[in-house]
Amino acid sequence: MKKQKRLPGKSPNRDMLLFSLPALAFVAFATLIPFLMNLYYALFDWNGVSQQKNFVGFANFVKVLTNDRTFRESIVFTLKFTVLFVVLVNVLAIAVAYALSQSAKVAHVFRSFYFIPYIISMVAISLIWKCILGPGFNTLYDATGFSFFGQSWLGSPSLVYFTVVFISVWQNVGYYMVIYIAGFTSTPADVLEAASVDGATGFTRFRRIQLPLLMPSITICTFTSLTYSFKLFDIIMVLTKGGPAGSSTTVAYNIYNNAFADFSYGIATTKSLLFFVAVLLVTVIQLKFFKSREVSY
Amino acid sequence: MKKQLAKLACTALSLSLLFTACSGGGQSSTGGEAGGTSATGTANGGGTTITIMTAMAYGTEELDKVFEAFKDAHPGVEIDAQHLPNDFDQIVASRVNSGDIPDIFVQQTGSSTELYSEYAYEWTNEAVLSSFHDSALEASRLPDGRLVSLPWTYESMAFIINQDIFDEVGITQLPTTISGLREVCEQIAAAGYTPFSIAMQDAWVLAHIASHFVAPEADSAHEIVAAINAGTLTFADMGYFKNLFEVMDLMVEYGPAKPLEVDWELSENDVANSKAAIIHMGDWCEATLQEFNSETNYSFMPVPVGDDGEAPTFLSSISWQFITHKDSENLDLAKELLEFMLTSDIGIEWMTQGVKAIPSAKTDRQPDGVLAMSAQEFINSGESLPWNHTLWPSNYNNKIGAELQRYALGSATAEEVMETAMEMWNS
Numbered sequence: 001m002k003k004q005k006r007l008p009g010k011s012p013n014r015d016m017l018l019f020s021l022p023a024l025a026f027v028a029f030a031t032l033i034p035f036l037m038n039l040y041y042a043l044f045d046w047n048g049v050s051q052q053k054n055f056v057g058f059a060n061f062v063k064v065l066t067n068d069r070t071f072r073e074s075i076v077f078t079l080k081f082t083v084l085f086v087v088l089v090n091v092l093a094i095a096v097a098y099a100l101s102q103s104a105k106v107a108h109v110f111r112s113f114y115f116i117p118y119i120i121s122m123v124a125i126s127l128i129w130k131c132i133l134g135p136g137f138n139t140l141y142d143a144t145g146f147s148f149f150g151q152s153w154l155g156s157p158s159l160v161y162f163t164v165v166f167i168s169v170w171q172n173v174g175y176y177m178v179i180y181i182a183g184f185t186s187t188p189a190d191v192l193e194a195a196s197v198d199g200a201t202g203f204t205r206f207r208r209i210q211l212p213l214l215m216p217s218i219t220i221c222t223f224t225s226l227t228y229s230f231k232l233f234d235i236i237m238v239l240t241k242g243g244p245a246g247s248s249t250t251v252a253y254n255i256y257n258n259a260f261a262d263f264s265y266g267i268a269t270t271k272s273l274l275f276f277v278a279v280l281l282v283t284v285i286q287l288k289f290f291k292s293r294e295v296s297y
Numbered sequence: 298m299k300k301q302l303a304k305l306a307c308t309a310l311s312l313s314l315l316f317t318a319c320s321g322g323g324q325s326s327t328g329g330e331a332g333g334t335s336a337t338g339t340a341n342g343g344g345t346t347i348t349i350m351t352a353m354a355y356g357t358e359e360l361d362k363v364f365e366a367f368k369d370a371h372p373g374v375e376i377d378a379q380h381l382p383n384d385f386d387q388i389v390a391s392r393v394n395s396g397d398i399p400d401i402f403v404q405q406t407g408s409s410t411e412l413y414s415e416y417a418y419e420w421t422n423e424a425v426l427s428s429f430h431d432s433a434l435e436a437s438r439l440p441d442g443r444l445v446s447l448p449w450t451y452e453s454m455a456f457i458i459n460q461d462i463f464d465e466v467g468i469t470q471l472p473t474t475i476s477g478l479r480e481v482c483e484q485i486a487a488a489g490y491t492p493f494s495i496a497m498q499d500a501w502v503l504a505h506i507a508s509h510f511v512a513p514e515a516d517s518a519h520e521i522v523a524a525i526n527a528g529t530l531t532f533a534d535m536g537y538f539k540n541l542f543e544v545m546d547l548m549v550e551y552g553p554a555k556p557l558e559v560d561w562e563l564s565e566n567d568v569a570n571s572k573a574a575i576i577h578m579g580d581w582c583e584a585t586l587q588e589f590n591s592e593t594n595y596s597f598m599p600v601p602v603g604d605d606g607e608a609p610t611f612l613s614s615i616s617w618q619f620i621t622h623k624d625s626e627n628l629d630l631a632k633e634l635l636e637f638m639l640t641s642d643i644g645i646e647w648m649t650q651g652v653k654a655i656p657s658a659k660t661d662r663q664p665d666g667v668l669a670m671s672a673q674e675f676i677n678s679g680e681s682l683p684w685n686h687t688l689w690p691s692n693y694n695n696k697i698g699a700e701l702q703r704y705a706l707g708s709a710t711a712e713e714v715m716e717t718a719m720e721m722w723n724s
Contacts, residue, residue: 047691049393049412067724134558155498155557157706243498244557245702260387261692263412 500698
């Protein structure tokens with residue numbers, strides 16, 4: 001990008017600032033001020049209700065980092081979820097997008113099918129899956145005897161992980177598919193043609209030409225799927241309540257519990273601050289890494 | 298220069314518009330946005346509006362009649378009531394936190410009420426207290442003896458059994474020991490029914506069950522909790538607490554195939570439709586049970602806590618109580634309304650017929666519920682013990698419940714659960 005030259009006698013910066021003031025005021029009101037207040041509350045021992053707050057300095061940080069088993073467990077679960085979710089949802093979305101980027105009529109129908117779960121609210125989806133995994137699977141088990149249906153997909157700590165990942169992927173794959181389809185269709189036809197002339201077909205063409213050109217889409221999809229999985233909350237709230245035995249508690253759900261169930265507001269704000277820094281770091285590194293892989297032919 | 302001024306004026310105008318929009322939105326959003334139902338309209342021009350927040354899921358139509366009667370006697374007064382059975386604690390906390398405190402709101406007895414005590418009007422020396430049962434007032438008091446709320450209804454919990462299954466299997470004598478309970482389970486299983494369907498997915502249900510094994514420690518729940526707080530009593534020290542795990546084993550062994558997937562709704566559905574014989578719940582679920590299947594007969598079964606002849610426990614207490622905001626502009630009116638709700642004839646009718654529960658105010662009226670009626674027998678015969686789990690630390694129910702889920706899954710031993718439970722209490 002070229003730097004724009006300043007025209008003599010004008011001060012575009014001041015105008016820009018002036019016009020962005022309303023927007024800035026909104027951002028300050030909705031994001032910046034709450035964030036600073038968050039910073040402030042993290043220094044207090046406060047139950048979130050009382051008018052009395054005790055200043056404790058960094059004691060909350062020490063407690064959260066050294067003596068909080070549930071927080072540690074929630075970090076492990078969130079990381080486990082993130083790894084599997086980000087990989088699965090992106091690989092599947094690319095596969096589906098590749099298959100459906102041909103302009104056959106049936107492809108259009110399937111695109112809608114894949115996208116529908118994404119427009120249903122997560123709460124409704126969780127309730128539907130609760131029904132399928134509970135009574136639905138029980139009936140199937142009675143009818144078929146397959147042990148797959150007899151497993152307690154929501155009631156066993158090792159299985160609930162896969163259930164949560166599966167439902168999240170199932171819901172979100174359509175959204176990422178749309179971005180990847182846009183990526184595939186914007187691949188220049190002449191490049192593809194040239195590759196064909198050079199003898200690259202099928203998988204080679206996909207691997208060597210289409211995938212590298214898809215990199216901008218991959219960057220954005222990885223970024224959104226990363227932030228989605230870090231902030232995972234609604235499906236946990238409705239489907240598992242963090243259980244059984246706390247095994248599916250995500251960081252966001254743990255923070256929510258601290259603030260609104262334990263009434264430890266100071267601890268909750270401390271955790272959300274630490275969490276914010278961690279998410280920021282990871283996403284910045286991710287963006288840098290993926291951007292460096294983007295190519296143009 | 299003129300241009301600059303115009304720009305500034307524009308910006309200022311848009312900013313002011315923005316902020317008025319924000320503040321306007323803030324005021325109007327006090328309505329039923331959170332999913333509650335508004336019993337009456339919003340504020341009218343010059344009149345006074347009393348705001349009420351409850352967590353009630355049923356009996357609200359009868360409560361509306363109480364409000365109508367009050368409004369008839371007080372022209373110009375409006376009552377804005379919100380009933381939020383889901384996420385009530387969170388919504389109240391954020392309302393109070395933001396300074397938008399309802400004139401009257403409910404809280405559970407014990408630590409939840411203590412949390413809001415600084416905002417609550419103190420009733421300790423009010424004349425209206427003579428209308429209430431002493432045991433109800435006792436249950437509502439803070440540890441320091443003050444009374445910052447008025448009690449609502451008695452609620453009782455124990456095992457609830459499907460009487461039809463018990464009759465069919467031929468169990469006439471309810472078990473009083475854990476080994477007796479095991480025999481009953483065997484009989485029921487032999488007859489082809491699932492004996493237990495405990496809502497193990499809901500940590501609070503497991504906490505309720507655990508509280509049965511804490512209760513025999515002393516007649517006063519305050520005394521037990523004070524001893525735990527002081528460090529002189531631990532779960533491992535308690536006479537009956539370790540027997541909880543024996544009963545947990547029974548619930549898993551004689552429970553459904555996926556015990557940790559049963560939530561309160563499924564549990565109540567199972568016992569109502571004779572898919573299971575025993576659940577743990579309280580008389581508050583009678584309305585739901587009736588909804589699932591009105592043909593089935595139920596009764597209470599006190600929870601056996603050991604094999605040494607200790608009486609099985611039946612826990613009865615005031616669960617919910619009403620707090621009046623002491624700095625409310627309409628304090629006098631709010632107090633009057635609350636007294637009217639809890640002690641007037643029409644208020645008593647709401648509690649006995651609508652909620653189907655035993656009112657905490659003295660009355661000759663009988664509750665319109667089989668479970669509440671049977672609870673009244675236990676209470677009157679002195680066989681009931683007060684609740685202790687409401688005095689536990691904030692959110693401890695969910696924490697100990699999660700540990701008990703761990704035990705049910707086989708990933709923690711009884712000793713580990715008792716040890717972690719103590720650590721969590723003190724943290």
